[in-house]
Amino acid sequence: MTKYVYFTAILLLTIHNLWSQNRIKEDTIEYKIKYDFIYMNDTIDKVYASPVSFTLFRIRHFSRFLSSAICYNDSIFKHFYDKHPEPVFSSAEVVQKYMEKRALLPPMKGIRSEININKDFNKGLFQSKIPLTFVNKYMEESLVQNWSLTDEVDTIMGLVCSKATTKYGGRKYLAWFTPEIPVMDGPYVFAGLPGLIVRIKDDQDFYIFEATEIQFGRQSMFYDPEIINKYYQKLDRKTFVEDIKKFKNSPYVLGRLNSTAEEKLALKKRFLSRMDLLIEKY
């Protein structure tokens, strides 16, 4: 039993090391905008899931849009590993000692949505990683969205916003952007308007992104610059959408294999209501 625990601990620590520790870098960002991502998880009774916080930040000609929980966890990891480098796990005692230290690691935030978007404004492209942990596949498309301006003007968060519409990913979207913040960026894959997109939703109200915090000015940030690498597989839109659907209907999460029948059933039910995974269509 002790051996089992020992090997499991080594495995977990190594997996963790592989996936996160060494890739987190510190860089200077130009702005950081937090959005609430709200999606309808019951389209019959029109019930929404509780909002998921996302962060949009800009580094040089790139901008990233990913879960605020991931941003938070990355900074925690970076601080911790700078302070406590990983020893060689060559005995149960060393593992136990290190696990004791790991216990001091502040608890991580739960990641409720793994949407991860990288926009390259120089190339006019965005990359969208399959929003599932440990699935190394992505889609790459042009950043150009054909926006149509409307006459509507509204005030959101005290900012004067204009309304524009576009079609993307099989849905029609309505966006409110503010020329008062001259940034052609926005949540998710959306960009290309002459002002920050403060709010955007699809015309069926299934998916809503709303700004909650806006910060400008250079500041440092810990993040994982490697949204994709050479081992990642590039997919066309159809395969991308189908792969996500397949997972949603038959969810898989590392470490859940030994869970009870009740827990497995609950996992499946939970993923049935993960309508955020169906945001893309073809």
Added chain:
Amino acid sequence: MLIRFKYLLLLIIWCLVCTLPLISQEMQMFRGKIMDGKNMPVAGANVMLYEENKSHMMAFAITDNDGGFTLKIGHSENLIYILVTHLSFSSKKYYITDIKKMTVIDLEPQEYRLPDVVIKPKKYERSGDTLSYYFNDIKKTSDKNIEQVLSRIPGITIEQGQIRYMGLSISKFYIEGLDMLEGRYQIATKNIHPDAVKSVDILEHHQPIKALDSIIKPDNAAINLRLKNGIAMTGSAVVGTGANPLLYNGSAHLFGFLKKFQFVAFGAVNNIGAHNNDLFQNKYDQFQFQLPPLSISGIGVPLFLDPMIYAKNNEKVVGANYLRKIGANGQMKLHFGLTDDHQTIFGSNRFMIFDQNATIVRNEDIVNTYQPRSFHQDLMYEHNAKKVYLKATLRAKFENKKGIAGNIINSLSTHENVESKNQEVTGNFVSVFRHKNKAYQINGDFKYVLQNHILGVTPNRISIENFLLSDYPVVRQNYDMTSYTYKMYADFHYKKNNLQRSYQWKISQDVYRINTGLKLSNDSTKLVDAGINFTNDYVQNNRVIFFDQSYVLTFDKHTYKIYLPGSIHFFSLEDHIREKKINQSIPVFKLYTGYSYKIKSSAVLGAGYTFRKDYDNVFTRYNEGYILRTPSNLAQGNPNLNQYTEHIFSVDYRGYEPESNLEIQLSSEYFYTINSLISRADFTANGANQQLISGSNIVKGIRTKMQFSLPFITDMSLKFKPSHTISTSTQIYNNIYLNITNQSVNLDLTLDYILSNSVLSLKPSYVYILNNLNKNGLHQYDIGLGYYYKIKEDISLKLSYNQYIITTIEKKILNEMVSFEYNQKFNKFKGELIIRWSNITNNPHFISFTQNFNLDNFSYLAIRPSQLYIQINKKF
């Protein structure tokens, strides 16, 4: 008709030609360039077209890398202008007078100032890092406990009783600033009524040690409940009954949370085989199972069997926690637990010990009654001031265990009784001293143990030097042990570029004194000491200085590791009876060097070599051979340490295939160990005996493990774990050196089929054990089939079937177990109903079989008959 169509076509073309100039007049292209005033283009500038006195935007463009833009401009009655904005430049308004003219606009650099952003206000009060919510503002009349109210606070989520704030698990759950429950806060959140609570504080970045405040600011959160009247009482109760025989189970909790002190009281009784005593186990401590040095005859119980299937018990448990504030910075915590149990295990063993010439058959009918009584008490004092933090914990444990066995061994009634007393005192301390912005920490712990065990076996057959083998109606052994241990340690870690270095210093000392003895009597009145051969008085003292180093060098995909733990053990062993003394300074090394290569992002191949020069804990060796239950020659403890040298070569691969979700783990190692002790077993007409003697014993072999996991394949999860081990070692059996090769193969499969409201589970496993001295191998098949069905949100059923089969060429053993459980929750009643029907097939025994080259052993463990059990859980 064709001519008419031609004319129509010409007419359409003519109309289009005439209209084109009009269209081109309506939509004109306006081109321009945005520059930075130093003749450099500005990329990414927003160019927005507006009509004078109108607020909505007519068109927009974003400049390219050359600063260029193009706008389509339609007809307008009013003046039109463009507004150019950029994050790094001041905005510029430009009226368009000549659309056809290429326009160049210069911008002036300017630091961007964010306009005033209005964030929707939230209903809370903030003071520093503390957010306070008033329960009256957030609770609803339907809320029955504080969990429901807490889940309504923004940022708080509660899943399976675990509270998270902004996705972080909370690090402390205080009630009026006191954390009595230490992580068992579900007891409070599920049982305290919201009316008793005034407000809840969320303490962000909570550092519980004041002396570390501002030096270490943890990114976590804690929760503090403030009570309305300074008092809250709550509780829960469980009542269960069943048949046949009559089953009972009852438990109750009572909590009191007051401003100055808090308490929880708990009591439980049952005879359904439940071990409520486990509630007292400190989950922070690593559980270590230790066999008692002396014990009565028992029966093998497979580890996978739930005690509720076989244990006949009568357990009574009482426990309480108490916490009190002392002054402004002090806190005292007291915990105690009391257990009284009466467990009976029925069954039988059938041993056959044999060689080429003879066979001994030993039939045991076991009636084993075990009566553990224990009391444990924890006392903790914490002083948490700004400059000094002190925490001292003192634990005391007293155990008294009695065992009585009225067994029948080979038709001879044999009586055994054992009485064990164990007294333990452990303590640890943590101290933090702060000077300006530096803090120093010292930790340490100690343990003092006093044990006394007495085992009486009647009758027993003992061989005493110079005497013939004799049967004694009364034989009584004693074992006394006194020990104390302490350790202190400090760590240091450092990282520079690609190299990580770690150092650890530790000192420890452990001292054991062991006294054993044997008394005999031909009648039960006068016990006579059996002599010096049966008496031991050892003192073992081991002082250790550790210094461990480790280095990790990482280059891209390559990682090199060297681990150099070194220690010196100043070991001494004094035999006061035989006047022998061992004083040794033993250097211990455990060199490890390893290399790993990252094949791709989800796969790693590694290889390592370990060299160990170590020794076995001699203490365990001296306890062997003093249990004189079976007809045997008495074995002496061996005064030599088992100093061994070991080489291990290992390779492993861990990979994950994203395409198929397939996880693969493969590991294989070759080990070669040279031991200085060898096992010697003797089998004569007088009986069997086994002991360790000096001699070279090489143990070598290969262990291979694999694991393939396909967690979900269209509603199915699958895990397959094959493993194989082969090893050879030497053993002396009746003065003959035997080279023994053991082989085992394990195949373990877990398959779950997940339907919309149910889960079907299949868990087959197979074990094959082969020994080169056995003619045939042993096959063991376990088949587990489970079905879980959720009828409604609050009603579920669980059905399980298990089959255990053991076969050899000559034998086949089959066990079948079937059970059923119904569960219904009554939310209004705050209750739950559980109906369980266990051992549906009414099996009388669970049969196990093990074999070795000189031994066959059948065990028949009596299990509870088919029983129906009903339980009601109620909260109040």
